[in-house]
Amino acid sequence: MANSRSGDSVLDRLVRVLGAFDGTKDSLSIAALARRADVPLATAYRLVADMVRHGLLSRDANGQVRPGLRLWELANRSSPAVDLRQAAIPFMDDVQSVVRQHTQLAILRDDEVLVIERLSSRGSVVNQAQIAGRMPVHRTSLGMVLLAFSPNHVQESYLNRHPDAVASADPVSFDFRRHLAQIRLRGYAAFDGRVDADTTGIAVPVLGPHGNAQAALGVVVPLGFESFQSVVPALMTAARGIARTMGSQPA
Template sequence: MAGRVSTPGSSVVSRAFAVLGAFDERHRALTLSDLARRAGLPLTTTHRLAAELVAAGALDRRESGQYVVGRRIWSTGLLAPVQTGLRELASPFLHDLFAATLATVHLAVREGTQVLYLERLRGNESVPIVSRAGGRLPLHSTGVGKVLLAHAPPEVRAEVLASLHRVTPFTVVRPPVLAAQLERIRRDGYATTADEMTLGASSVAVPVLRGGTEVVAALGIVVARLGRDRRRLVAGLRVAAQGIGRTLDG
């Protein structure tokens, strides 16, 4: 469960982080009772911490009584090196790719067993998109996620393969099938999905390399259907990813 810290004697900081950690992609607004349950803290403690976090701008409280992450957390998060450095260096290449394809473009990194989206340039609005900058999604059901999973340490791959869950009827949830896909991604240098995260959306993604070998991010495009455009999109992604990699090396 997100943010669970129920050990007696835990510090105020750890309890505050438990409250903040209760939020995720599927739980963006929480009532006080839900916040306490997901944080693993007593209701009275959660109420006090939530009030202090609201006063500090880390949380906002809506008229409905639900709590959401405050702007101060987002603005502070943007100062993290993975956000500022990679995001800023990649920005020109992302915009060039977006201009060339008019499709939704993603830049993402792996955070544990999830994808963390650093940037999203919104493309054709007829394609359903659930991602957002700063949001997290499963590794196994997204194009950028599969690229990152294919190049993740063996223990991370094993953890993901042992806990696959279905997001749509087309999500790959059989470990041998996904393992074979990951091997193919490492061999071919790109990943694809079709309706695995959202019905009506397909994706293609490639790794971003530093020093020619270290995978530091994934660059992806989301369209309605890949079809005959797959080769063209892969080529465009590779050019952009190589440009980002050269900038990182410089």
């Protein structure tokens, strides 16, 4: 029920407050939080006090606030992402033993790539993906394989909302639909230097029962990685294992 002059509800404002922690900042002042959440400062102080009391936010000695431990606890009790992560971890370990760089699992969420797990080895190459962080679809192998193995209406809706992905001069985005078709045909996406100049991203879909991607499994390795030829089969084997564990192996 709306109970503010702007017409938004308490729940609307609570969601915006939590959404203000977008990965670029792990803590915020209440003034910054109010600006990011688009709520009046007095309202932000009241909401923060209530959320700190319930453990959804925590406040440090300097008055900065951050997501609280209870929020993490509730999110990790039961969710599709938790089930997927638990099913994937043993297979991700197998892939990581081959690449010894970065192995990561992601889903498509709100037209972005949402990373739900990442394994990394000491001394591995730079990797901008972070657990619970988001990345652009059309510049990542994870995103492109998720989109390539999505139903046609999902692809078209994405392209209609993001004409920049089609119009971009970036070679990856040129003739976008054909590029998606090629990824679907070969079964994986591999990009050199799309996010970081000295790395290669490789990803395969974790398929659901109807042959659409329910997740993407990928690696980030150095450019010119000598074991490249062994990576794709390892990823595909692991992706099939995750699908079987989830009970969604396609026919």
